Amino acid sequence: MIMRPGQQLLLPASPLFIWSSLVVAMLFNMVQNMGLWGRAAWVPDLLAVVLVFWTVHQPLRIGIGASFIFGLLMDVQQGSLLGQHALAYTVLSFFAITVHRRLLWFSVPSQAAQVFPLFFAAHAVELAVRLIGGGVFPGFWILLAPVLEAALWPITSVVLLAPQRRAPNPDANRPL
Numbered sequence: 001m002i003m004r005p006g007q008q009l010l011l012p013a014s015p016l017f018i019w020s021s022l023v024v025a026m027l028f029n030m031v032q033n034m035g036l037w038g039r040a041a042w043v044p045d046l047l048a049v050v051l052v053f054w055t056v057h058q059p060l061r062i063g064i065g066a067s068f069i070f071g072l073l074m075d076v077q078q079g080s081l082l083g084q085h086a087l088a089y090t091v092l093s094f095f096a097i098t099v100h101r102r103l104l105w106f107s108v109p110s111q112a113a114q115v116f117p118l119f120f121a122a123h124a125v126e127l128a129v130r131l132i133g134g135g136v137f138p139g140f141w142i143l144l145a146p147v148l149e150a151a152l153w154p155i156t157s158v159v160l161l162a163p164q165r166r167a168p169n170p171d172a173n174r175p176l
Helices: 015-033 046-057 064-078 084-103 108-132 140-164
Strands: none
Touching: 015 046, 015 064, 046 064, 046 084, 046 108, 046 140, 064 084, 084 108, 108 140
């Protein structure tokens, strides 16, 4: 792949780091749901942000199947309609795989603007499944969650790419 000028060459991502970051994000979601605000509609879904990040950066390792499994785990943990999060995460991963090559050409703030429609679509699917299953409308605060998830994208990029960054040690014999 041709890199942009000034873009840093990254080390390969460790599978252990990828999967542990997904498990930690799922645990943060679980703690968040048991926190002060409970399962408020405006709370960002950290697992969705990490799933999209790894689906964009490592689509051969994390894909639709992993998203479906994590969605089922979130459905069981929240006691929601079985398949509600699984379908939303699956749609989210499908769209992330669709745009992953184009998305990596943008800067991180531009990427945040590009992934906002993905998060919005995932919340729309989740809301539709909830309403079809006989649930109640959570209110218009649900529109804040995709905005917060897109705002978390730059922080997620810095944190999850940190182990892959090479130490900047310029050498006359090694141009990379």
